[in-house]
């Protein structure tokens with residue numbers, strides 16, 4: 001892995017104008033993504049993870065606005081024109097979604113969908129594109145790749161469709177793949193296979209991956225670095241071990257407790273963090289996690305803590321400096 005930054009996000013705000021007021025899906029986001037690394041972005045539903053991912057591709061709703069800076073190899077993406085974004089999107093940076101059915105066209109054969117991006121971004125003959133599509137389907141371990149090209153998405157299982165999406169995302173050999181909950185819609189066994197596949201392909205092609213998930217356990221297995229989001233902010237980030245074994249943010253502690261463990265009742269586990277995430281249209285003045293935080297202090301209601309260095313590249317945005325209740329715990 002090199003230390004070259006592919007993406008530099010600085011002071012990024014992601015806002016939506018709505019009848020209920022301004023929705024702040026992202027506030028003051030700072031993040032670097034280096035060539036070849038696997039970055040996990042974790043948080044509960046509504047914490048702004050998906051919007052951050054979409055912002056990296058300049059994809060934003062009509063009522064949305066980006067402020068701040070996102071540089072891809074030095075090129076500013078905030079405010080970039082359609083042509084510039086179009087050149088990067090699908091070619092240098094591509095995306096995998098949670099539900100392959102929303103990204104795959106049900107009326108088009110797999111082969112056509114796979115080769116479309118290649119033919120748009122590269123001058124490739126139909127025969128060469130088809131050969132490349134077969135090669136990619138092999139790379140994602142789909143059996144009978146030639147036959148798959150002539151099939152429609154509904155003829156494949158959910159896991160197979162996700163493999164097709166990964167093949168589609170990889171076909172132009174992007175430098176970065178953005179994956180939004182790519183395994184959530186799949187059953188546990190297939191989930192593990194897809195994660196393994198992403199890891200294998202990353203090593204083989206040297207592609208960086210940013211994966212969004214609500215499950216800290218998923219990124220534990222696979223990520224090099226992790227950013228934890230809450231209320232549209234990154235509240236803790238660091239190496240995967242910083243976040244798992246040396247976490248210093250009470251919210252991360254809550255997420256860690258919510259990781260499925262063998263023999264545990266799922267319903268009981270999900271109740272680990274009491275209360276609800278904040279309404280992004282009515283964020284409090286202080287720390288948005290304060291109302292749910294077991295380490296809450298009066299100062300937390302008045303001021304928002306900024307990301308401070310814990311050690312090395314480990315950062316946390318929290319005024320509480322003592323040990324967390326489960327700090328010595330090592331995950332099984």
Ligand SMILES: Nc1ncnc2c1ncn2[C@@H]1O[C@H](COP(=O)(O)OP(=O)(O)OP(=O)(O)O)[C@@H](O)[C@H]1O
Nearest residue numbers: 016018023025044045046047048049050051061280
């Ligand atoms: N076009 C829009 N207009 C208004 N609000 C929006 C728009 N798009 C997203 N939001 C809001 O932005 C917030 C962050 O959404 P986002 O999808 O990034 O969260 P998330 O952490 O990925 O959660 P999930 O796992 O549910 O997707 C949500 O409250 C959502 O309602």
